[in-house]
Amino acid sequence: MKIALIGYGKMGQAIEKIAVAKGHEIVLKISIDNLEDNTIENIQQADVAIEFTGPESAYDNVVRCIEAGVPLVCGSTGWLNKYDEVTALVKEKNGTLLYASNFSIGVNIFFELNRKLAELMAPHADYDVSMVEIHHTQKLDAPSGTAITLAEQVMEKITRKQSWVNDTTGNPAELSILSERIDPAPGTHKIKYSSSIDDIEIIHTAHNRTGFASGAVLAAEYIAGRKGIFSMKEVLGL
Structure with a gap:
């Protein structure tokens, strides 16, 4: 599976380590140092995107991934005042979104x-x-x-x-x-x-970030090829 990492801080790096160990390929890494690469065209190289940024950028990143038609796992918080707007866009575009406040x-x-x-x-x-x-x-x-x-x-x-x-x-x-x-x-x-x-x-x-990162990769594996709006309840069968 080809993964785009939107947000390459400590969490993004932990996700990369687990994803690569499971045989996945990271085709895009977006950090504060290469924001110019955060384009629809680049995101479309991936089978799924994983977004972990901050409240100030999360909403725009989510919309960009939906517009790109790439299934998205989002773990950013602080943007949920626009969640209904985003889910409406997912339905309009027949897209895929899995948001969780915590992936552990x-x-x-x-x-x-x-x-x-x-x-x-x-x-x-x-x-x-x-x-x-x-x-x-x-x-x-x-x-x-x-x-x-x-x-x-x-x-x-x-x-x-x-x-x-x-x-x-x-x-x-x-x-x-x-x-x-x-x-x-x-x-x-x-x-x-x-x-x-x-x-x-x-x-x-939590003792470290491993639980969050492994859960995010598990969520990405789950939504690849699926359409709709999901949560960790579906991923874990709860």
């Missing part, structure tokens, strides 16, 4: 645990729920896309929480997400249910 197999299992725990806790109003996410200092967006996904899952089941805030809060209708930036932390997410009697907490801690 462990995190996607954690998502399922989070959803189930929230469902179990929903009838118990004595417990208040809050979240903490910890990442390295180079991560620009806060809260993390993974934290937002976790928060949305909680609010889907616990309807007394109507919105999340990236701060502490005394409003019972708000879900607090605290963001900490500490090097060299690759990513920790904690969901805590607290009452006057006890606490219940689930935690996922």
Whole structure:
């Protein structure tokens, strides 16, 4: 499989290492040093594109890949205010998009645990729920896309929480997400249910980027040759 890497930072390099080891070919690498090569024509050399950049460039990269007609795996966060617009374009162009806030197999299992725990806790109003996410200092967006996904899952089941805030809060209708930036932390997410009697907490801690990178390659292998909009749930059969 021929892969275009849109974003060749630490994550892109980790993806390259895993992809090449699995026998895939990297035909395009886009970094801040060669943005002029980020063209539809160059992207079309690939069977699939993997996009890991930043909030300021992700949307334009996603649209460019869709316009190129190349199936896209996107792991960038901070652009989801335009997600509906993008999915409409995918349908219009009969394209392929797989977006995930986190590609780690462990995190996607954690998502399922989070959803189930929230469902179990929903009838118990004595417990208040809050979240903490910890990442390295180079991560620009806060809260993390993974934290937002976790928060949305909680609010889907616990309807007394109507919105999340990236701060502490005394409003019972708000879900607090605290963001900490500490090097060299690759990513920790904690969901805590607290009452006057006890606490219940689930935690996922990443040790390195390997889980994210291997999941992204797995997602690329899955969408190659497919049409439509996918998530890691389909890739992992969850």
